[in-house]
Amino acid sequence: xxxxxxxxxxxxxxxxxxxxxxxxxxxxxxxxxxxxxxxxxxxxxxxxxxxxxxxxxxxxxxxxxxxxxxxxxxxxxxxxxxxxxxxxxxxxxxxxxxxxxxxxxxxxxxxxxxxxxxxxxxxxxxxxxxxxxxxxxxxxxxxxxxxxxxxxxxxxxxxxxxxxxxxxxxxxxxxxxxxxxxxxxxxxxxxxxxxxxxxxxxxxxxxxxxxxxxxxxxxxxxxxxxxxxxxxxxxxxxxxxxxxxxxxxxxxxxxxxxxxxxxxxxxxxxxxxxxxxxxxxxx
Ligand code: NAP
Numbered sequence: 001x002x003x004x005x006x007x008x009x010x011x012x013x014x015x016x017x018x019x020x021x022x023x024x025x026x027x028x029x030x031x032x033x034x035x036x037x038x039x040x041x042x043x044x045x046x047x048x049x050x051x052x053x054x055x056x057x058x059x060x061x062x063x064x065x066x067x068x069x070x071x072x073x074x075x076x077x078x079x080x081x082x083x084x085x086x087x088x089x090x091x092x093x094x095x096x097x098x099x100x101x102x103x104x105x106x107x108x109x110x111x112x113x114x115x116x117x118x119x120x121x122x123x124x125x126x127x128x129x130x131x132x133x134x135x136x137x138x139x140x141x142x143x144x145x146x147x148x149x150x151x152x153x154x155x156x157x158x159x160x161x162x163x164x165x166x167x168x169x170x171x172x173x174x175x176x177x178x179x180x181x182x183x184x185x186x187x188x189x190x191x192x193x194x195x196x197x198x199x200x201x202x203x204x205x206x207x208x209x210x211x212x213x214x215x216x217x218x219x220x221x222x223x224x225x226x227x228x229x230x231x232x233x234x235x236x237x238x239x240x241x242x243x244x245x246x247x248x249x250x251x252x253x254x255x256x257x258x259x260x261x262x263x264x265x266x267x268x269x270x271x272x273x274x275x276x277x278x279x280x281x282x283x
Contacts, residue, residue, distance in 0.1 A: 010062035012260065013042040015054065016069035020045065021201075021225065023275055024067055027253045030274065031265035039064060048075065055079045058098065065097040065260045067253075073136045080105040090143045091169065092136045095256040106259055109140035112252025113222075114148055116243050117191070120218055124150055127190030127217070130183075131155045132208070134163040137222055138195040142170045154186045158196075181207045189213060192235075194221045199229040206231050215239030224249060227279050246275060 012032075014024045020043060028041035044066075046054050051072055056079075058066065068076050073092040077083055080093065081102040087093045093105035117124065129150050131138055134157035145153060153174040157163035163176040177184045192213065198206035200223045208231065213219075219235035224245035232242040250267055257265050 009038050010064040011040055011042065012064050012066055013044045014067040014069055015044045015046040015051075015072060017045060017047050017071060019043045019069060022069065023224075023249060023278065024069075024253060026275060026278060027250060027271065028257065030271055031257055035261070035263065035265065037261065046072070048072070051075060052079055055103070059101045059103060063098050065095065065256075067256055068094050068096065070136070077105065079103070086110060086143070090139050092139055094252065095259055097259050106256075107140060108252040108255035108259070109137065109248070110144045110147070111255055112248045112250075113141055114144040115251040116247040117148075117218070117220070120191075120241070121148065123216060123218060124191045125152075127188035127214075128152045128154055128186050129191040129193070130186055130189045131193050131195060132179075132206070133157055133195035134159070134166040135195065138166060139169070141193055141195055141222075142166060142172070146170055146172055150191075152187075154184075156180070156184065182209050183212060189217050192217055192219045194223065194229070194231050197223070199223050199226075199231055201225045208234075210234050210238050210240075213238055213240065217241075218243065221245060222248060225279055227276065246272070246279075250275070 012028060014022050022043050025041050025043050032039055048071060073094055076093050083093060083105040087105050087107035090107045090110060092107055095106040095108050097104045129145050131141055134155055153172055155163040155167060155174055156177040156179055158179040160176055160178045167174045167176060194206060197203050215238060217240050219232060219240045220243040221229045221231050222245040223229045232244060235242050254265055254267055
């Protein structure tokens with residue numbers, strides 16, 4: 001990394017509720033240390049009632065920037081001075097840069113999501129991309145798939161109206177389905193993505209029968225804790241290629257770091273082994 005580290009001082013962090021289990025401090029402090037930047041990245045527990053006050057105080061402190069997680073990715077938007085067009089189109093901000101007291105918002109989840117799928121674009125294009133969920137993460141997933149030229153998409157969500165709204169906002173032709181425990185009759189699923197919190201540690205399981213899913217399908221769970229979710233375990237048995245949420249987390253972090261320091265930190269096997277070790281320690 002080529003950074004004039006002696007000039008950079010300040011703090012960074014992730015704001016959310018809950019936020020205590022976030023791996024972002026581990027990732028960013030690893031890169032900050034390696035780049036010899038004199039800054040520290042914290043996790044800030046911020047309830048919705050305190051969001052505005054905290055954002056305003058960050059502007060005038062030596063805050064270099066911050067990440068935004070559940071439940072603030074949408075509500076933070078009106079509190080910022082400028083929002084990047086991609087983040088506006090997605091309707092969610094996960095990265096903020098403080099430029100002399102003016103806060104600029106970006107969305108790095110879009111790119112972070114698609115990077116691990118790049119080697120499999122031909123497979124995905126050969127069928128339907130099936131998204132489970134219609135919340136903030138699903139919006140980034142939908143935008144990323146559309147931008148990658150994938151037009152055959154279907155969405156299943158507990159609140160089907162929210163899925164309809166997602167499809168409408170993204171301006172795509174996509175079928176929507178209410179949440180069921182069996183895969184709906186969708187033409188050859190080539191990519192199945194879980195964007196709900198179901199299956200995450202402390203949350204109910206994602207009860208979905210994968211019978212009939214082709215072994216050529218890719219199953220991608222945005223969850224990384226547990227390391228192998230129930231969905232990925234089932235997909236594995238079915239013979240499908242599986243991807244958990246850790247690569248997305250790391251790549252969205254890499255892009256956030258680029259926004260803050262105009263420098264690209266290395267995504268290494270060593271970093272992944274530290275993160276995997278941390279997750280497995282928490283079992
Ligand atoms: P969100 O906006 O709150 O959306 C939650 C989604 O989960 C909605 O579709 C919701 O359905 C569904 N859901 C929640 N409880 C459910 C239940 N009991 N039964 C059926 N559906 C249920 O949250 P988000 O920001 O999209 O985040 C979702 C997940 O993605 C989280 O686990 C988060 O950690 C993960 N994520 C991972 C990364 C990464 O880098 N790996 C990045 C972003 C997000 P309704 O609309 O019907 O309520």
